[in-house]
Amino acid sequence: MIRLKNISKAFDDLVIFKDFNMDIEKGKIICFLGASGCGKTTLLNIISGTLEYDIGSIEGTSDNVSYIFQDTRLLPWATIEDNITFVLKSNNEIDAKKLAKKYIDIVKLTQFCKYYPKQLSGGMKQRVSIARAFAYKAEMLLMDEPFQGLDYDLKIELINAFLELWEEDNRTVVFVTHDIDEALLLADKIYILEGRPAKIKKELSIDIPKRDRMVKKESLDNYREMITKID
Secondary structure, eight states, X not given: OEEEEEEEEEETTEEEEEEEEEEEOTTSEEXXXXXXXXXXXXXXXXXXXXXXXXXEEEESOOXXXXXXXXXXXXXXXXXXXXXXXXXXXXXXXXXXXXXXXHHHHHTTOGGGTTOOGGGSOHHHHHHHHHHHHHHSOOSEEEEESTTTTOOHHHHHHHHHHHHHHHHHHOOEEEEEESOHHHHHHHOSEEEEEETTTTEEEEEEEOOSOHHHHHHOGGGGHHHHHHHHTOO
């Protein structure tokens, strides 16, 4: 369990969080959903340890964290294969290449393994980013709007690739989005943030198996209605 206790954070006179509390169950996919500016990314950075909070405490976090960003942050001078082996420095070269191939195959980029980022489409780059994040054996994965700006079909492809990798190791995932469909398709629990200072307006636990959500999207209608009716 990751536990945030009485977290407060301000930037000068702008108070983002005040006495904020929540628990994150390990091995689950957790989503912070809300409009731009509601504090989602700030909260993600606080959990990751890249941003210091002013008051409060966090229990159960680890420095062993991987990331997927909206901008893929691939190494432009490295091939797809080398972008992944780069995070596998603790392995010998042969093992690193075998592991890289495994993750490249899962995200269906086998024939592009020697390509450079500039030769890839936006969706392909994000596949590499997902593969790299899972190749690095972290305890927790943090994602900041990882599917923003992608068309629906491509988004579904990437979510399927993500789930195939996640089902292998069931690491704790925390991601932020303003897209209701992304939250409903991926999350075990959704926290809806709003206000300033930000607070949890509502919590939703999604009990439908993730793979079923892809093929029976109407099963999510009740959850979607609950979210859209929040005033």
